Amino acid sequence: MSPDLGADPVGRAPAVRPFLVTAGRVAGGGTGPPAPLETQVVTTVAGVEALATLTFERRDIVAVCRQPQSLAEIAAKLRLHLNVVRVLAEDLRAGGHLSVHVPNTDTAQDVAVLRRVIDGLRTIPDSRGALRDTD
Template identity: 45%
Template sequence: MSRAAEPPERDVSGLRPYLLTSGRAQPVDQSLEIEAQVATSTHGARSPQGLTFEHRDIVELCRTTMSVAEIAALLRLHIGVARVLVADLAALGYVVVRRPAAAIDQDLSMIERVIRGLEAIR
């Protein structure tokens, strides 16, 4: 098959976002910030077998602590989908979410660092 006839490579999952979240647009924890840090819990590290692919990917990825925004970028998920999935996992005890201590909307340097970090992983 020639290179021109191959379909273009997709950067984002072809699945509709609402299929991954069972139709939900808002996370269980509606205040879950995109900069919140997520880490796999002991329970998550021991028993991710019964999870869906997307949930399992998040549990595996968060063995190294990262933000909700980083999870979305690395797994090529819509940020809203990532928030719903992370909140579900936190409610079930598979991940631990650490909320930002400072009021993020008041800290311009933090916002700039988040933007630079997101641009760096593109």
């Protein structure tokens, strides 16, 4: 008996190779390092207005970014390679369809900020409603 191909809960992987989606371009492409994966992206008014004219991955990225998303979240939600998202997000930013906010790298390495994040995570209740262990 052959396996049921329709039973895959994740769905099929895209058949188009990443280099075809980006026309062979890579993130950073000689203009500096690629955007960090925590870079926040949000759709602009122009992006919402152009949504019907955008195609494929570009349309999906603009649609999912109606609420601010990180590049990593976009890649995960749309099941796209992170570097494809980086390249297309830059194209969409250049076209005025997205607003891109790169985090301050000094803040990301600030020990006080990291400590506050850890403390905040510890205050989140686990699935039983109890606070997480602070050790």
